Amino acid sequence: xxxxxxxxxxxxxxPAVRGMAVREWLAAWQRPGDLALYAVFFLIVSSLFPLSLExxxxxxxxxxxxxxxxxxxxxxxxxxxxxxxDDLHSGWLDQWLLSGVPLALLMGTxxxxxxxxxxxxxxxxxxxxAVQFNLGGAAIVTLLQTLVLGTAVLVMLSCVxxxxxxxxxxxxxxxxxxxxxxxxxxxxxxxxxxQAVERGAPADAELALLGAICLFSGIVCPWVGxxxxxxxxxx
Amino acid sequence: MVHWQRYVFWFASPARAQVLAQRVSGPLMWxxxxxLLPGLWLGFVSTPADGVQGEGYRIIYLHVPASWMAMFxxxxxxxxxxxxxxWRTKVSHLMAHALAPTGAVFALLSLVTGALWGQPMxxxxxxxxxxxxxxxxLLFLYIGYLFLLHAYDSPTRADKxxxxxxxxxxxxxxxxxxxxxxxxxxxxxxxxxxxxASMAAPMLAGLLLMTLAxxxxxxxxxxxRFEQLLQAREAxxxxxxDLTNEENRVD
Amino acid sequence: xxxxxxxxxxxWPNLAAFFAMGKHGVYVWGSVAACVLALxxxxxxxxxxxxxxxxxxxxxxxxxxxxxxPSSLISIVNSATKDRP
Numbered sequence: 399x400x401x402x403x404x405x406x407x408x409x410x411x412x413p414a415v416r417g418m419a420v421r422e423w424l425a426a427w428q429r430p431g432d433l434a435l436y437a438v439f440f441l442i443v444s445s446l447f448p449l450s451l452e453x454x455x456x457x458x459x460x461x462x463x464x465x466x467x468x469x470x471x472x473x474x475x476x477x478x479x480x481x482x483x484d485d486l487h488s489g490w491l492d493q494w495l496l497s498g499v500p501l502a503l504l505m506g507t508x509x510x511x512x513x514x515x516x517x518x519x520x521x522x523x524x525x526x527x528a529v530q531f532n533l534g535g536a537a538i539v540t541l542l543q544t545l546v547l548g549t550a551v552l553v554m555l556s557c558v559x560x561x562x563x564x565x566x567x568x569x570x571x572x573x574x575x576x577x578x579x580x581x582x583x584x585x586x587x588x589x590x591x592x593q594a595v596e597r598g599a600p601a602d603a604e605l606a607l608l609g610a611i612c613l614f615s616g617i618v619c620p621w622v623g624x625x626x627x628x629x630x631x632x633x
Numbered sequence: 634m635v636h637w638q639r640y641v642f643w644f645a646s647p648a649r650a651q652v653l654a655q656r657v658s659g660p661l662m663w664x665x666x667x668x669l670l671p672g673l674w675l676g677f678v679s680t681p682a683d684g685v686q687g688e689g690y691r692i693i694y695l696h697v698p699a700s701w702m703a704m705f706x707x708x709x710x711x712x713x714x715x716x717x718x719x720w721r722t723k724v725s726h727l728m729a730h731a732l733a734p735t736g737a738v739f740a741l742l743s744l745v746t747g748a749l750w751g752q753p754m755x756x757x758x759x760x761x762x763x764x765x766x767x768x769x770x771l772l773f774l775y776i777g778y779l780f781l782l783h784a785y786d787s788p789t790r791a792d793k794x795x796x797x798x799x800x801x802x803x804x805x806x807x808x809x810x811x812x813x814x815x816x817x818x819x820x821x822x823x824x825x826x827x828x829x830a831s832m833a834a835p836m837l838a839g840l841l842l843m844t845l846a847x848x849x850x851x852x853x854x855x856x857x858r859f860e861q862l863l864q865a866r867e868a869x870x871x872x873x874x875d876l877t878n879e880e881n882r883v884d
Numbered sequence: 885x886x887x888x889x890x891x892x893x894x895x896w897p898n899l900a901a902f903f904a905m906g907k908h909g910v911y912v913w914g915s916v917a918a919c920v921l922a923l924x925x926x927x928x929x930x931x932x933x934x935x936x937x938x939x940x941x942x943x944x945x946x947x948x949x950x951x952x953x954p955s956s957l958i959s960i961v962n963s964a965t966k967d968r969p
Contacts, residue, residue: 558801562794566784575780576798579773580805583812590816607815611808618804622797629797633790678894682906689908692915699919738926745922746915753908835891850923854930861934868941868962 414499415507422511436473437519444469444527455532462531463592466524466541467548467585471578474516474552478573481512481560482630491564491631501624505557509620513553521545533596540595540605544588547608551584552577554619561626583611645722647867654860661853668846675839692750694839698847700743700768706736706851707771710778711803714796726792727866729799730782731859735851737775743768763817767810774802788866 426433447465448458485491494504521542528538559576563569591604644650676694683690710729717725747765748758759765781798785791832840896902905912944961947953 558797562781562798563784566781566786568780568784572777572780572784575773576777579770579777579809580802582770583805583808586812586816590819607812614808618801622801626794626797629790629793633785633787633793675891677912678896678902679891681895687908688906689911691905691912695915695919735926738922742919742922745918749911749915749918753911838891854926857934858930861930861937865937869959 411499411503414497415503418504419507419511422508423515426511426515432477433515433519436476436516437523439476440469440473440520441523441527443472445530448530458530459532459596462528462533463537463541463589463596464585466527466531466592467544467589469527470520470524470545470549471552471581471585473520474549474556475574475577477512477516478556478560478570478577481508481557482564482627483560483569486564486630491627494627495631501627502620503624505561505623505627506616506620509554509557509623512557513550516553517546517549520549533592537592537596540601541592543605544591544608547605547612548584548588550612551608551615552581554615554623555580558619558623558626561623561630564627564630584608587611642720642722645720645724647724647863650724651860651863651867654856654863658853658856658860661849661856665846665849665853668842668849672839672842672846675835676843680833680835680839686754689750689753692746694843696743696746696750697840698844699739699746700764701844702847702851703736703740703743703768703771703775705848706732706739707774707799707803707806710736711799714799717792718796718800723789723792724863726796727862728855728859730791730795731855731862732851733775733778733782734858735854737772737779739847739851740768740772740775744772761817763810763814766813766817770809770813771806774806778802 444465447461451457451461482491494501497504524541524545525538528541533541555577556573559573560569562576563572566572587604587608591601591608594601594604644653672694677691682688710732713725713729713732716722717729744765747768751760751765752758778795778798782791782795785794894902903909903913944953944958948955948958
């Protein structure tokens with residue numbers, strides 16, 4: 399993508415979007431340790447729970463879905479701080495505004511790439527952790543389904559929160575504080591879905607609701623995030 | 634030539650909003666006291682005890698207004714922020730900033746009174762039922778908003794950032810309530826059912842008076858805080874100097 | 885019709901029963917105390933903030949009237965500190 403100096407509104411957006419996605423992907427892979435960090439953090443946090451309670455199998459199976467999902471939330475939030483801080487200071491976000499591409503589109507691209515980067519390590523490790531908590535095969539499949547949908551919602555919310563708090567003092571913890579209440583529906587429905595399958599009941603309702611939340615966030619969050627980035631750069 | 638806009642946006646001017654807030658906040662607080670006294674009388678003195686819960690049910694005269702105002706304030710904040718974003722009136726954003734602390738206090742009070750109600754009723758200080766859990770999450774949303782408000786240095790960014798957070802949260806609120814209710818019904822948690830399908834007239838009247846008193850209190854405090862925020866933000870302008878100048882006093 | 889009169893009559897036989905609240909006294913009066921405390925604190929903090937701001941403005945006005953500070957500088961000070969809570 400050759401950087402345009404003057405935004406051209408009739409210019410096709412796909413090259414900009416593709417270029418940005420490639421840039422994000424490569425930037426993330428320059429530090430593969432950070433990607434592994436998601437998986438490792440997830441593993442460690444979920445191991446803390448059996449250590450702090452008694453490790454009898456029945457109890458673990460009961461708390462397993464909830465514990466797994468809380469660990470996923472914490473892993474996703476781990477990356478929230480660094481999402482926009484560096485980009486704001488380096489001036490990359492100014493280029494977003496200058497490019498003429500709608501901010502919501504750029505934000506959406508960022509969210510999609512971030513989602514893939516978070517999902518892959520977590521989804522690889524999740525079956526292992528699920529087995530540690532004595533969850534059955536069907537439950538693991540449902541867990542992976544909820545991970546696909548739920549991490550999308552969480553990544554979108556944390557991008558918006560990071561955009562809102564970018565450049566402010568206390569940005570890290572502030573973004574985390576903002577995301578946590580908003581992530582409750584995802585947590586509730588994902589964990590209920592896995593618990594339902596564990597009991598032998600179908601989890602269609604919970605997965606459908608999770609899908610609806612994901613779709614709704616997919617429309618609202620890039621738009622709000624784009625506005626937040628605009629305010630961050632201007633303010 | 635459209636004239637109606639002149640009247641709809643009359644108070645969008647900071648000077649007029651300042652005068653309005655100055656004049657209205659005092660009377661609103663007096664109205665709150667005026668509504669509070671009969672409300673307290675009806676709630677605590679003249680109504681009989683509840684058949685099932687005894688005297689402890691009287692806490693609803695505090696709990697219901699608090700939780701109602703907490704939710705209503707958040708909705709109002711969202712409405713003001715939406716107004717500010719759509720029509721770019723900075724005064725609207727300040728109105729929302731002024732409402733937030735009062736709303737947060739009421740959210741906290743609804744939790745505290747809820748816990749004090751729960752102890753004699755169910756024997757535990759806290760119970761994870763749908764309403765209390767939703768109140769807790771509403772308090773977290775308020776706290777997040779207040780932290781964000783104080784994190785910003787630039788006022789324009791504060792207005793816009795808080796507006797976006799508030800609107801995103803308000804859109805998520807029904808989803809949060811729904812998910813908490815879903816979670817709660819599946820886990821067969823204790824449900825609050827203090828009042829029956831119909832309340833006796835004096836009890837209802839007392840509740841209504843207390844709720845209106847809470848509204849008047851919120852409005853009065855918010856107006857006072859709004860006046861202060863407006864003064865602080867516009868102190869460097871000429872019009873405020875003219876307004877506070879002895880010769881030009883409006884009242 | 886006479887039912888309306890009961891709205892004005894206290895239900896309690898004596899003051900002691902009113903304070904006891906049928907063995908729920910601690911909780912009911914505790915809630916009342918919590919409300920009074922929280923709302924009173926809010927009003928006090930708001931008043932303190934307004935007082936502090938007015939004191940600052942008074943200092944600036946005094947300096948201005950003593951011709952130690954031009955109004956343009958007061959303007960600058962106010963616009964620089966307008967974001968401080």
